[in-house]
Amino acid sequence: MEDDSLRVPILERNGEEGRDSVIIFQEESQAEGDLRKRIWVESKKLWRIAGPAIFTRLTTYGTNLVTQAFAGHLGDLELAAITISTTVIVGLSFGLLLGMGSALETMCGQAFGARQYDMLGVYLQRSWIVLFIVAVILLPMYIFATPILILLGQTTEISQLSGTLAIWMIPQHFGFAFSLPLQRYLQSQLKNSVIAWLSGVTLLIHIFLSWLVIDKLGMGVIGAAITLDIASWLPFIGLFLYMVCGGCPLTWKGFSVEAFSALWPFIKLSIASGVMLCLEIWYYRVLILLTGHLADAETALDSLSICMNINGLEVMIPLAFLAATGVRVANELGSGNGKGAKFAVIVSVTTSCAIGLVFWVLILILRDDFAIIFTDSAVIIKAVSKLAYLLSFTILLNSVQPVLSGVAIGSGWQSIVAYVNIGCYYVIGVPFGVLLGMVFDFGVMGIWAGMICGTAVQTVVLAIITYRCDWEKEAAKAIDRVKVWAVAGTPKSGSTKAPASLN
Structure with a gap:
């Protein structure tokens, strides 16, 4: 026979102890539910930035792979030259510009969180000023690439062709100085999708131009350098038009002379980020x-x-x-x-x-x-x-x-x-x-x-x-x-x- 006590509600059988147990269980369940909800909400915020950022980085990486693939069909010397110029010369300058541009993630990110929205546009302009100056300072690396590469132990033949390519890649160098800060400015406002879309479009255009300029027009590695220049400026042009045409109504109020003030704290953080x-x-x-x-x-x-x-x-x-x-x-x-x-x-x-x-x-x-x-x-x-x-x-x-x-x-x-x-x-x-x-x-x-x-x-x-x-x-x-x-x-x-x- 079934025990009658089993039919009595738990709270009636256990009194206050049972009531306390239920309350504790409910609080623990609610805490677990709240934690799962917080993880889900935070994960959505995280992936909203990380998802497009992964796509953007893969397409940008793919641009260099496409260039090397086309250059590889021109000859061993051409492949070595394009690899050395993009890896050593461009790679060194890009690393510094990327690091210095990343200071904008701190500044714009914290200002956005503090709802100092107008300051984001000012910070962007300050970053452009600083990175443009740094890009000018780094120009000798491109101009004297041939003797630099010879000093690093490269053969004269590879160094000379790589040096020629480095000169042709100067527009790409300045493209980085303007596009990298703009990407971080938009990224801090969670506007990553437009960056991803433009990166994908740029990769498709780059593939077509590489085929046209290198294969069909026969411009060789010089053509490869030109396509890389175009690929560095296309995202900037698209993002700039997006920004000034109403894409960032809260944070972009136009160009301002305020960008030239309070530069020293900006420069210090940019240098630290670059290093x-x-x-x-x-x-x-x-x-x-x-x-x-x-x-x-x-x-x-x-x-x-x-x-x-x-x-x-x-x-x-x-x-x-x-x-x-x-x-x-x-x-x-x-x-x-x-x-x-x-x-x-x-x-x-x-x-x-x-x-x-x-x-x-x-x-x-x-x-x-x-x-x-x-x-x-x-x-x-x-x-x-x-x-x-x-x-x-x-x-x-x-x-x-x-x-x-x-x-x-x-x-x-x-x-x-x-x-x-x-x-x-x-x-x-x-x-x-x-x-x-x-x-x-x-x-x-x-x-x-x-x-x-x-x-x-x-x-x-x-x-x-x-x-x-x-x-x-x-x-x-x-x-x-x-x-x-x-x-x-x-x-x-x-x-x-x-x-x-x-x-």
Whole structure:
């Protein structure tokens, strides 16, 4: 027979104890539900930035791949020249301009969160002024590219053609100085979709122009340089028209002389951002440079280049999360919400790390096969298979490290992280790589393993800094920082109404 007590309601049988248990259970369920909802809301905000950013970076990376593919059919000298000019000359200047332009992520992101909307347009113009000046200062790198490349050990023939191409790529150089700040200005307002669309259109136009100019018109590598110039200016023209034709009614009020005031704080943060990011961008270029001095350099470079191509494609994802994290952290800190910034960091790091784990597993599973896409050489395929273990751990570290750099950008820690990068990359990573690779004769695996150690140390240091951060204090600093960055007085046309996209 069924026990009658089982038919009595729990609260009646257990009195206050039962009532308390139900209340606690309900509170826990509500907390779990609230947490799931917060994660879902934050993930949507994150992917709203990261999704288009991934597409933008992949299409931009694809532009260079298309150029190299067309140049490869012209001859070995032409391929080597276009690779050297885009990797060394353009790569070095682009790294610095990209880093300095990233200062705008901190400034515009925090000002947007603080609803200082009018200041975003002023910050954009200040960034254009600073980056244009830097682009002019870097011009000798393009003008004297031939003697620079000869000094770096390149052959006279390759150096001369690369130097000629560098001159033709000067318009691309100035295109970066104007398009990179504009992209970050729009990105801080969550207007990423227009950047992605224009990047996709630019890639399609670039493919057509490369076929027309290089193949049909027979302009060779000079034609390739011209198509890269066009590809760098097309996104800027499209985004600029979008901005001035009403795409940013709250943040763009036209050109202003205020852009020339209060430049020094802007310059300091831009320099810190430039040093911070270009040290990261240049780091693995050192790996290629050191590998070229090994005994069996040809096999080592071929196998390493395949791994770097795979890494270059995959790293577009964490770099997109770098941008998304920087925007989310800056927006929350600018609005005075330290807890929101902390939660954005947790969601972003967890999401990017989960994606990195997937690619880590894929590389380990396919380590004996993925090189077939690039080569038929059994020797190279075997060498790539050995390097795949290092590639997988590089990808895993890259799923965390760029996101933490995004936290630094959003929080305005660029100067601190610049010192961290110098110590971890160039005091620990490079010397340790040289020690393992050349002194202990582990070759390219030793060099790469040593440099991975530098990245690992940097990741741990940034993780500790982020973990120990007092986010409420950072929010207060961000509010003060926005006031310092603003021009004297409150902008007369300032708006305090939130954009419709955020309501």
